[in-house]
Amino acid sequence: MAPMGEVDFSSPPETFVGRFGFVVDIAAALDELDSLVAMYSNYSVIGHTHFYDELETVSIDPAEIEELHTDDWDIRLERLYDLAPDFTAIDPNYLIHYTQFDEDEVDRFVGRVGPFLHNESQSERADGWPTWPDGDYPYLTLSEFTRSYGKAFRKTERAEAILELNREVRETVRDRLPPESERPTVAVGSLHDGTWHLDTFVDAPERTYGEMHYRELGARDAVAEHGRGRVQAEMELLLEIDPDVFVWRHGLFDPDGVAETLEELEDDTLGSQLSCVDSGRFYVGGSPDQGPIVNTFQTEMLAKQLYPDEFGDYPGLGDVPTDEQLFDRDRIDEIVRGEGLE
Known part of the structure; x- marks a missing residue:
């Protein structure tokens, strides 16, 4: 996954750190919420619970999720190192742009702890966006993210199934749109x-x-x-x-x-x-x-x-x-x- 590149796991990851609710939602679909150990911010999960309440299988209490941001929206770096997640689902360039991370810190973290596995694709990236490690990199679609995390967790069948349901709903709506x-x-x-x-x-x-x-x-x-x-x-x-x-x-x-x-x-x-x-x-x-x-x-x-x-x-x-x-x-x-x- 760009920008990190190819990431190989010898066994399915057991722990990860998220940023906002996007990857957490994918993890919910893959039945991997127990692997979530902390988030940069739990804010968006608060809203998502309105939907999860309609399901029997997805239960998450945002108040119980450890948050890693400081009051001024830096990241609690020592705590992130202490958690030592199998992967960190935050685009490292997001951390470079918005927190105290720099490229040297990213390299150090990857070497000592583990890979970053995310790509900032929610919206258009900010002006002056950093491009660690090898220059400009593409945005990824929701489907590409879901398949990548499904592959990492060895849950590819679940990933394809939730994407199929999602595709069916989107196509049904598009086919019925008025002029x-x-x-x-x-x-x-x-x-x-x-x-x-x-x-x-x-x-x-x-x-x-x-x-x-x-x-x-x-x-x-x-x-x-x-x-x-x-x-x-x-x-x-x-x-x-x-x-x-x-x-x-x-x-x-x-x-x-x-x-x-x-x-x-x-x-x-x-x-x-x-x-x-x-x-x-x-x-x-x-x-x-x-x-x-x-x-x-x-x-x-x-x-x-x-x-x-x-x-x-x-x-x-x-x-x-x-x-x-x-x-x-x-x-x-x-x-x-x-x-x-x-």
Whole structure:
């Protein structure tokens, strides 16, 4: 796996350290959560538990996961060495860019402890991104990650099975999309200290996984003509954008807060003029740290939020009636248990 290159394990890894929830979600699909010994941050797992609660086989308490970040978002280096994981599922260039790691420290850690096995592909990498050890390297898709970790853990059949289910759901939704002219405009973002932070998604590199469900469901990016990446907006600009649908980025982590914000906007002179507020199409959004399980749930969630006439209304987290679900939750449980694999 780039940038580390070829990594050989003489036996399946027994321990690993993760960054955010993406690799943890893959590990959940492979029934390898017991191998997780720590994370850089457990934040995204908090949101993912809304989906895991619908499954019998995936149980994880974020509060019990040891976090390795410091208050200023460096990494607790001595503790990472003490843990001595069989592999570290963090792109070393992420550590070089955002923490006290430098290239010498990466080389030292690999030599003394073990390999890094990850590639920063959630979204477009930051300007000035380091390129240890051999220069520029490609983004990887969700499928490529899942297969790589499946191979490392000797769980290739589970990896292929969860990818097959994920592919079936995504294809089912894509095949039923309305014509582009009938699709709503969508703004993805959140509100902090009176300022809207809006994220474009149509301009993300094609192979990145963080916003893939918006792209695959043909969402019309309401913000793209006003900037690229993250756009900060006051209410006047949001009124100018006036999306048909607003999806609260990371809304999984505070669904009650999203509902309270909608109520406040409904009572606000300007906010109540937004089309998405007037129609009530102001939704909890998913997590960009989506592995194959979370992406499958989030594809269903977004399909219902954007196209209720085709896929049914979105009733809220965990409340989709069985006969309106786009996939069988039991099938995920079977895959995690290793049942019904080819």
